[in-house]
Amino acid sequence: MVEFPVDTHPGHSLHLLLFKDVTNSNELVEAMKAGTLSPELAFFTATLVPSTFPVLVAAHKALLAQSRDNLATRTLHSELIYNYSGSKHISEALRRFGINETSSYILVGRFDATPEDLKATRGLIQGSEINLEELSKEASQSLILKYYKITPAELEVSSLEEAVTCRIAARDIL
Template structure:
C-alpha cells in the first residue's frame, strides 16, 4: 500500500493485488453498499476502461484498490477483504494487458515504431478532448 498527496490536503491510498479469487464477492459488496471500509476496486489490466465499466468484473484477477484519506487500519481491513497477493505498485505498468490496450485505443504497430505506448494513448485522449 502506498499513499499519495492530492489537492486540498487530502491523500489517496493505493494497493495492487494479483491472483485475486474473490472478485465476485467484492463486486457484490460494492454494488450492495456493504463494502467496509468503502473503496474503489479497478481492473488493473485496463484502468481507464475499468472506470467506464464500473470497476471490476466477476473474473477480475488483477485489482487496484483505492481509498481517499485512508488510515492504516482501514487499509489493513481492505487488504483482508481481498483474497489475493499484494504486489508492488511498480508492477502496474508491466502487467497491463497490452494487446487489449492496443485494441481499445486502436494503436497500430506503425504508430508504435515512432512513439511509446503511453505517448500514443495520451495522443488519442487529447484528440478526443479536442473534438
Template sequence: MAEPTVLSYDTHPGRTLTAALFKDVKNTKDLRLLLAEGSLPEFAYINARVVLDPFVLQLAGHRALAAEGSTRMATKNIHTELVYGVSATKHVAESLKRFGISDDTTAVLVARFDCKPEELEAVSKRIEGQQVALSELGGLVDLELIDKYFKVSKQELQSRGRLDAVTFRVGAKDCL
C-alpha cells in the same frame, strides 16, 4: 529497504490518493456482489490489467477531484469517478464495465482518496490475493486490451510510446 506495497500521492491541495495492487485474486465474483450490496469499504476497485502505469491512476485522480469540485461528476461518488477516469471513453457504463472488476478479474488495483490505514487494512482483508508493490503493475497489464480500449494503433506506437498515447486520451477525454 523493501519497496512499499502501498503508495500515496498528493493529488490536490490537502488530498491524497492511496493505491494498493493485488494479484492472483480468487474472489472477484464475491467482491462484486459485496460491492453491489454496499458491503465493501468505499474504494475504487479497478481491473489492474488495463491500467498501464500508476501515472494513469494519478491523472484520473486529478480529474475525479476536479469533477467533484465543480459538481460535474459523471458518476455517483468520487471512487466510481476514479474508475471512470482511467478510461478514455465518455460512456460511463462502458468505462465501469471495462475498467472495473469483473467475475474473472485476477489483478485488482484498489484506490481511495484520503485513506486511513485501517480502511486499507479492512479492504485488504476482503481480497483473497497477494498484495504486491505497485511497481509490479507493468507485469500484469494486458497490452492488447489496452490498445483495444484506448484505440492505440501500431502507426501511433511508431511515433510515440503507449503511455503517452494512453495519458493523452485520459487527460483529453472531455475534449475529444
C-alpha cells in the same frame, strides 16, 4: 501500497494497492452493487493499467469533478474508474475497466485513506498484495491498444503510458 499526493488538490491523496491471485472478486462485485462496500474503493482490472501515471491523471479529473459538484457517477471512486476510461459511456467504462466476478489481478484505489481504511482494504481482498512496480509487467498491451484505439504509428512517437494518458486527459474535449 503507495500513497500519491494529488498536488492539484492540496490535502488529497490516492493510495494504490496491487493484488494478484484474488479469489473473492465475486463478493467484491456484489458488495459494490449493493452499496455495502466499506471502505469505498475503486477496483481496476490491473491488466488494463500500464502504469500508475494515467491513474493519477484520472484521479485529478475525479477530484476536479467532485470539487465542482459535477460527478458523472455516484461516487468519487467510481468516478476514478470512469475517468480512467477513454469512453464517455459510464456503464461501458465501469464494465471494461472495473473488476468482474472472475478478476484475479486487481489494482485498488482509495482517496484520502486512513491507516484503518488500508487495513480494512487488505482484509477485504483475498489475494496476495504485490509491489506496484509489477503493474507494467502484466499489462495487456493488445487490450489496451484495442480499448483506447491506439495505433502503431502513435507508438512510434510515444509510449503506451503516454498514449493512454493523452486519451484520459483529452476525453472530455474530443
